[in-house]
Amino acid sequence: MxxxxxxxxxxxxxxxxxxxxxxxxxxxxxxxxxxxxxxxxxxxxxxxxxxxxxxxxxxxxxxxxxxxxxxxxxxxxxxxxxxxxxxxxxxxxxxxxxxxxxxxxxxxxxxxxKGFLNDPMLSVLLEHHIGRDSFQRLKKRLLNEVNLPSNVQNATHSFDDVFTTVHPELIKEKQVIEEPETQAIKTKLPLEWLHKMLTQQQIKAQLILTQPNIEYIEKMIKIYDVDYLELEKALIWAVNEQQEFDRKEFQDMCKDIFYKKHGSIPPRLYSKEQKELEPEPKKKSNQSEQPKSKEEQLIEHFNSISHRELLEDLSASGRASMKEIDMLTSIMEEHGLPQPVMNVLVDYVLKRNQNKLSKNYIETIAAHWSREGITSAKQAMQIAKREHTIYETWKQKKNQTQKKRQRTKEVLPKWFQDEREQKKQTQETKTQTEPQGDVKKKREELEAFIKNYSKTKH
The missing domain is CATH 1.10.10.10 (Winged helix-like DNA-binding domain superfamily/Winged helix DNA-binding domain)
Structure with missing residues (x-):
């Protein structure tokens, strides 16, 4: 005020x-x-x-x-x-x-x-504010793209095909028009250092550091808080084998850097005057002090990398699948999981699922951990151990039940089955004949009693 x-x-x-x-x-x-x-x-x-x-x-x-x-x-x-x-x-x-x-x-x-959605800075910020799914639906609604059959050919006449500003009889030879000198690129980035760095990596810097690419890079590093040292890694990652600058790869790399530094909340527009919670001062770690256990070393590892780097470390080629990275990033943003928790989840799923990343499986666990309020790698490892113990106990009981069923369904020898069948038939005939003999005996006794009674009466 x-x-x-x-x-x-x-x-x-x-x-x-x-x-x-x-x-x-x-x-x-x-x-x-x-x-x-x-x-x-x-x-x-x-x-x-x-x-x-x-x-x-x-x-x-x-x-x-x-x-x-x-x-x-x-x-x-x-x-x-x-x-x-x-x-x-x-x-x-x-x-x-x-x-x-x-x-x-x-x-x-x-x-x-169209201009708004094509602007890299505004479109990226809007996507983070409203979510990826809502952004894609909005983009589809507002951009009415014309879809032509794949076999059509462009038959449009150009200006030079139809018009000329000089009478046709006076046209002699086409004069070679000298192209104006390219203007110097205006940027705050250290272009000399970037040129030198790309050249050392055997990358043609003049093809990468064009005016449009420089403007795009400036906007991305501003959104995702990327410093110059991190920019070097992101820039090298974004250059493909054809010596082309892949903007999508560059943005994804910047996004990974942001999540690694600031957690799972995506970058948004905040007022500078808004009071923010002051970060807790980091405890000065004693260099001579080493983690006491393997678990602490693992927690420290999960706290210091992104899920991209985790997948790169596990890959023999040192490269991670962009499809898997996009999937994991989307799930992390949707469920609000911090980067260390997401690292534990990825590691847990890979070990449980034979090194496969199933989207439905990961999303189910992510939703569960989000509801449980898991915010640190240590908590994530504890709940993973607990679920693994429950799973192993259930698996053990299931195996024991299956073994019991297999024992009851063991195949008996044919002679044993024949003997058991014969005994069964003998018992059935015995039970059938016994009642008939008892009835006959009772009938004879009754007839004898009647005869004796009639004699005594006379």
């Missing part, structure tokens, strides 16, 4: 100008693409200034108090939103001191949807 009072007061006047006409999809782009980065207040301030610029006369002005009432917003909120608009490239502000202060607001044209 103290800063705002020095730079902006409610009675300060404002004049608003629109630098150039906006694209037709400006409203959509502001709502769907810019808003996640600058918040709904930032978009509301821009739209209010935009509408006001249509009706404001060149010689007139309004106070900031009037704009506050229009937006139903405090001046502090307006000032914070204004700074975000300036930082993102949607607004330029100029001030004029006099009997009263006047602010000149120059509205900059927002990107079109």
């Amino acid at each position: 103290n800063e705002r009072i020095r730079h902006l007061l409610p009675n300060d006047r404002m004049k608003i100008f629109q630098k150039e006409p906006f694209f037709e999809d400006a409203e959509t782009v502001l709502t769907l693409l810019y808003q996640p980065l600058i918040s709904i207040k930032g978009v509301a301030v821009f739209q209010a200034l935009w509408k006001e610029s249509h009706y404001q006369q060149p010689q007139t002005s309004i106070s900031h108090h009037q704009m506050m009432n229009t937006l139903n917003m405090t001046l502090d909120d307006f000032y914070e939103a204004r700074k975000k608009l300036e930082a993102i490239g949607l607004l330029q502000s100029y001030k004029e001191e006099g009997s009263f202060r006047t602010l000149y607001y120059i509205l900059q044209c927002p990107y079109s949807a």
